[in-house]
Amino acid sequence: MNVxxxxxxxPARYIAQTPAYPRDSAKLLRLDRDTGAVxxxxxxxxxxxxxxxxxxxxxxxxxxxxxxxxLKSKTGGKxxxxxxxxxxxxxxxALVGGRNVREGxxxxxxxxxxxxxVVEQMAMSQRVVEFSKPIRERLREYGEMPxxxxxxxxxxxxxxxxxxxxxxxxxxxxxxxGLHFTPALLGRLQRRGVRxxxxxxxxxxxxxxxxxxxxxxxxxxxxxxxxIDQRNVGIINDSKQRGGRIVAVGTTSARALxxxxxxxxxxxxxxPDAHDKTxxxxxxxAIDTDTSLFIYPGYRWRAVDAMITNFHLPRSTLLMMLSAFxxxxxxxxxxxxxxxxxxxFYSFGDAMFIA
Numbered sequence: 001m002n003v004x005x006x007x008x009x010x011p012a013r014y015i016a017q018t019p020a021y022p023r024d025s026a027k028l029l030r031l032d033r034d035t036g037a038v039x040x041x042x043x044x045x046x047x048x049x050x051x052x053x054x055x056x057x058x059x060x061x062x063x064x065x066x067x068x069x070x071l072k073s074k075t076g077g078k079x080x081x082x083x084x085x086x087x088x089x090x091x092x093x094a095l096v097g098g099r100n101v102r103e104g105x106x107x108x109x110x111x112x113x114x115x116x117x118v119v120e121q122m123a124m125s126q127r128v129v130e131f132s133k134p135i136r137e138r139l140r141e142y143g144e145m146p147x148x149x150x151x152x153x154x155x156x157x158x159x160x161x162x163x164x165x166x167x168x169x170x171x172x173x174x175x176x177x178g179l180h181f182t183p184a185l186l187g188r189l190q191r192r193g194v195r196x197x198x199x200x201x202x203x204x205x206x207x208x209x210x211x212x213x214x215x216x217x218x219x220x221x222x223x224x225x226x227x228i229d230q231r232n233v234g235i236i237n238d239s240k241q242r243g244g245r246i247v248a249v250g251t252t253s254a255r256a257l258x259x260x261x262x263x264x265x266x267x268x269x270x271x272p273d274a275h276d277k278t279x280x281x282x283x284x285x286a287i288d289t290d291t292s293l294f295i296y297p298g299y300r301w302r303a304v305d306a307m308i309t310n311f312h313l314p315r316s317t318l319l320m321m322l323s324a325f326x327x328x329x330x331x332x333x334x335x336x337x338x339x340x341x342x343x344x345f346y347s348f349g350d351a352m353f354i355a
Contacts, residue, residue, distance in 0.1 A: 028042055065140060068109060116130060148173070
């Protein structure tokens with residue numbers, strides 16, 4: 001399967017530059033997985049599209065201000081550091097933007113007493129950097145919110161790039177499907193009998209790194225930390241036993257749930273030959289692991305029954321995951337419908353409910 005099969009045309013006018021206000025006023029497109037039928041709503045209508053005992057699985061990761069402005073110590077050349085994953089107290093995996101940023105180079109964080117060294121040069125713009133002092137607790141002082149590069153409009157309130165239920169810091173990007181929820185909407189859902197469960201999946205490199213290979217199967221997805229604790233696994237399994245649907249809020253929650261399903265049966269979170277050992281709808285077990293599970297057409301879903309998601313970039317791994325869930329042609333046809341109806345795309349855009 002070619003990566004080019006997941007391409008589509010999206011003029012810039014469809015790319016949302018600012019989030020909807022209020023959050024739940026965004027448009028919502030409902031897509032029927034079986035028939036391909038499409039209906040149009042506002043996001044707050046999700047209350048009427050879910051049923052008692054359905055369980056919403058929310059990714060409670062929180063975005064860290066992971067973008068740092070730096071200067072080369074010798075030349076003063078500008079460098080941008082996007083922290084992706086903390087490896088040790090002072091060492092991080094990062095994307096580094098700037099010319100000829102090589103191993104051994106020293107970078108200075110202006111206005112601070114902190115510098116870092118490039119200790120390992122990896123593929124493309126990936127680097128491992130080591131700071132002179134622990135940086136994590138000082139990111140609020142020197143870091144910036146890592147908005148995607150296609151968002152050119154300044155965001156006055158950085159909390160608009162966080163879900164209202166975010167708790168555990170660790171992501172380099174927001175789980176954007178969750179940006180549409182408000183506390184009041186979550187309360188309405190619970191009063192309807194919809195149950196809420198939590199997971200954590202810290203979003204890393206693959207949100208920012210383009211797919212550069214020609215064949216989908218040649219792409220290597222990077223590992224991300226995933227957690228579903230025993231309490232939340234209990235909520236999910238109980239809802240399933242009661243006849244409810246497991247509804248993943250976003251592709252990140254879906255990835256955590258499918259990792260749990262595979263790990264529950266096989267003892268391995270992402271090995272391809274482990275997938276066939278996993279029974280659909282088997283009870284999930286708790287997970288606390290890194291996952292490199294790559295979901296694309298041909299994947300057999302184990303846990304997720306329905307998904308809330310935004311409209312994703314062409315040729316992206318997220319578009320491939322949704323194609324595995326609903327079918328590539330049906331998904332791309334639906335995207336064309338969304339364009340005709342002036343839906344807004346990407347991180348601050350409108351939403352889909354696929355069920």
